[in-house]
Amino acid sequence: PQSRSEFKMGKPRGIRTARKLRTYRKENRWAERRYKKKRLGTVFKYNPFGGASHAKGIVVEKIGVEAKQPNSAIRKCVRVQLIKNGKKILCFVPNDGCLNFVDENDEVMVAGFGRKGHAVGDIPGVRFKIVKVAGVSLLALFKELKDKPRS
Numbered sequence: 001p002q003s004r005s006e007f008k009m010g011k012p013r014g015i016r017t018a019r020k021l022r023t024y025r026k027e028n029r030w031a032e033r034r035y036k037k038k039r040l041g042t043v044f045k046y047n048p049f050g051g052a053s054h055a056k057g058i059v060v061e062k063i064g065v066e067a068k069q070p071n072s073a074i075r076k077c078v079r080v081q082l083i084k085n086g087k088k089i090l091c092f093v094p095n096d097g098c099l100n101f102v103d104e105n106d107e108v109m110v111a112g113f114g115r116k117g118h119a120v121g122d123i124p125g126v127r128f129k130i131v132k133v134a135g136v137s138l139l140a141l142f143k144e145l146k147d148k149p150r151s
Contacts, residue, residue, distance in 0.1 A: 047117065048087045049110075054131065057082040059106045062099060063090070067122040075123045078102055078130065080110055091128040092120075095142045101133050108133050 012020050029035045037043055049055045057080035064074040076099040081088050091110050093099045102108065109132035113120045119127055130138055133148065140146040 048082060048085070048089050048128075049112075050085065054109055054111050055082050055084060056107060056109055057089070059102060059104050059108055060088065061104065062102070065090070065123055065126060068124055071122045073122075075126070077123075077126055078108075080108060080128075080130075082110075083107075089128055090126050091130050092123055092126045093130050094138065098130075098138055098142055101138065101141045101148055102130065106133055107135070 011024070030039075043051045060079045060081050063077045063079055065077045067073040067075055076093045078091050078093060078099075079088055080091050089110070091108075092113065093102055108130050110128050111131045113127050113129050115127075117127055119125055132138060133141065136146050136148055141148060
């Protein structure tokens with residue numbers, strides 16, 4: 001058994017410790033990644049979407065990106081300039097032959113690729129994907145449910 005004279009360090013306990021516990025928590029929350037990002041507002045600085053889930057942009061060029069080893073393929077991508085802030089990003093065009101629906105100077109809707117800002121699979125440096133082209137879903141075009149409107 002421990003005697004009263006041998007103190008064990010730890011968080012302060014007792015009736016008048018509320019202020020100390022509150023300030024201790026306030027300081028140590030900065031070690032939490034989510035809290036720090038939220039407080040500093042870095043989401044708006046580093047994220048091209050500025051905290052939004054989707055963004056519209058104009059297609060600048062079509063690019064073929066080589067897959068990482070051990071895969072061997074050319075993944076069809078497009079470079080898009082976002083309307084809201086002018087940033088240029090690289091976006092993957094999903095599904096077989098969907099690059100044919102995307103032309104230069106088209107307005108496209110872009111979404112994240114599903115890993116919160118990380119590249120997915122064997123496509124290096126590509127963090128976004130195309131969802132709509134000229135206001136029409138890319139999946140609907142792929143399944144031939146709709147036609148692309150004449151511009």
